[in-house]
Amino acid sequence: MSQNLFMCVRFKAKPERRDELQARLLEMVEITVKEEGCLFYDLHVDRDDESIFYFFEGWASQGAHDIHGQTAHVQALVADAPGLTVDGIRLEFMHKISPTSH
Template sequence: MSHAVHVVAIIRVTPERAPELEAELARCLRDTRKEEGSVSYQISKDLEDIGRFTAVEEWASQAAFEAHLKAPHFQALAALSEKLEAKLDIMQLQPLDPAA
């Protein structure tokens, strides 16, 4: 049986680099929501800390999440993140609520 994968990612860049990252995050968001196995995908920007973004994701399976990591739109985001020297904190989580 395949279990859902829950991911939270926090991405940080300097405030002057935030607009460029935000534009790429928006492109990635649109394409990711179309991916097979994407249950929920939300990216938010921090209103108090310019340059900090949070992605909250749910994938139908580990295979769906791994396919996302190889998708061209995600690879473009990863390349830009590296160019902008983004700091990433990515967590795969297991909800305590068994209904989740």
């Protein structure tokens, strides 16, 4: 049985590219939520710095996320990230803990 995968992805927009990055990320949501294995794909903006965006993502398995990473829309965003962001794309993987899991 495969284990769910959860992650946070951070983007800090270059000031002059903020609106463009936001539009691109919103497009990603529209496309990605339809992908097989996508549990959720939520876009957020930092409360104190509107140039920072976060995706909170949930995937049914590592394999589903791997397939997502090979899609044309992800590959295009990764290729364009140096021009859109200050410091690239930061990925952080995590797993949910509950009171009964320790």
